Amino acid sequence: MNNLFFKSTRRVLKGAASLMPDDLYLAFSHRRRIGRFPNMKRPKAFNEMILMRCLQPDPRWSSLADKLRVREYVRERIGERYLIPLLAAPDVFTKDVFDSLPSSFVMKANHGSNFVEVVWDKSKRSFEELRRIAGRWLSIDYYRVAREQHYKGIQPRIFFETLLLDQAGTVPSDYKMHMFGRGPDGPVIYTGIISDRFGTPRADVYDARWNRLDLAWGDYARSERAVPRPPNWEELSSVAMALADGLGYVRVDFYSCDDQIFFGELTFTPGGGTMPYTPDRCDYDWGRILQNANYSVTRDKAKATEGWLAWSIACIIAEHGGWGARVLACAGMPAGNSSLLSYPHAGSPPRSCLDRRYRRYRSVEVARCSVPRRSNASGDP
Template identity: 30%
Template sequence: MYFKNILKFIIKSLPLSSRIRLMFLFKHKFFLSFSTPKLFSEKIQARKLSDITHYAMLSDKFAVRDYVKRTIGSEYLIPLLWSVDGDEFDSIPDLEVPAVIKTNHGSGLDHIEFLPSKKSNIEIVSKFKSALCSSYAGELYGEVQYSSYDRKVIIEQRLGNLSSVPHDFKFHVFTNDGSPRWFLQVDFGRYEDHHRNYYDSNLNLLDLQVLRPNGKYCLPAKKELDFMAELAIKLCGEMSYARVDLYLVDGDVYFGEITLTPGSGFEKFSSRHFEIEWGSLWK
């Protein structure tokens, strides 16, 4: 632990570009190019070195709701049951429906809890007080959009049933100079046996693995996914690239989140072909 803390201190003292270069080399095993980025992972690094703070609203799980409402309509928002500023958070309300409590800035199990929970309210409050004080992990490597707004705790209605978590459909959208292209990522079995599949816009399974293995999965109807892709393209707007996460529950589509630097650009693709193709579509 001592060595790890010393190493983290040294890394923090370096310029951001140097931090990114070192982590990129460690994860991808080759040197990245900032001046002429061509690969998808390289273009994520270039985005992080730009003025990414103007994307802060899209990264804020509370503030982005207004953008979604204006862009595609409020009917695609998961019902918001409660919200509170982080510095005023000291309790959670009694709820009559299953819900999800989360911070507006973080990700991972430390920033989310399904309600009802086996934890007591005191334990949940303690958990989220800690989460509110924590830095976003990717901030050290340039994902400063997650630290550019005031922190909140929000509670949304839980989708689906209590026995399972609805699958989210992640659309990687490239505006491609006015000729949008998209690829679909589906994560399933996240809390049991996590698998991840990638598909092209014709819903062909791609020979691509990123962190998780592929698995057998029955996709919804193409008509439904094409409609979701249209919404994702609208939410991407004029950005060159965005990953838009949507849910499909009993035929209804709900917005999840917008991610602009997925995996901080450090997640290794099993196939360089897709690194090149996705990078070429990011104009």
């Protein structure tokens, strides 16, 4: 009887939470996970600042958080060799697609976190089982999970990548590099390393000089001893800076597999602003770092990628209504050129787009188009 009561109460509370506006939902989520209500008016802690990012996302984040579309950005910034080989990204996951996959692989979804299924031996898995998992993922509106608004603009897709294994036959460690710009002594980077992710996961945090911090985050246990600095650390930090350049704060994830580096994802709102840090003062320490961070765009990289960024924003907006043609016109793109909007891989932007400065699109051109805002009630993922 008591179990039935608690289950009914839980369903009622869950239904009530789904009706909350985003800011109220995030405030209660923060209270439940962190232990205090956030200061939304004058955020000081790192988590509080991430909450504000959830509510006020940069228009670029939707395409860069999309695990398929971001591949083009990575290819342009640091090169194809840092991408995990893509086996398939079908419009529909069919038996033919399953049959074409190798004996081991990883199935993922592009529109959120924790959509990962490792297939160690395909002969021991069935198409029907994976299709059920894929269908469950695709049915999730990830924006509703943590109210991170930039996930609204991502069209859910299933895709398949090569399973990365090191020489010992294990999945390589996950390097989660928090990029806080540059300081007087060089890049300000705090790297979380998740080891043995699919076994007994452990997490440790290091600064840019590879000093282990007295910090635990989330529910992860810390390792008994410090992890040695990776031999390719200079390359890791260099490619992370190249990807973060011009984006402000971002977490850049990599896998380092036998000294070969593979890109994981870009995360702009880690933990959705509800990630516990122990001790709690570290939440405020990182908040001060983020508040005082110095982000300077290197001129060469800005020039090389400004066209991609402007074109990406125009494409994102254009996908959300017929008025997108007006934005394309502002960006110097022909509205009838549908090949520019192909998904997940679009063609190169026209020369007229490359010749403009990205900041003009963001602050002048898009505003000049007077694009109407979308309603949050649309329910689109």
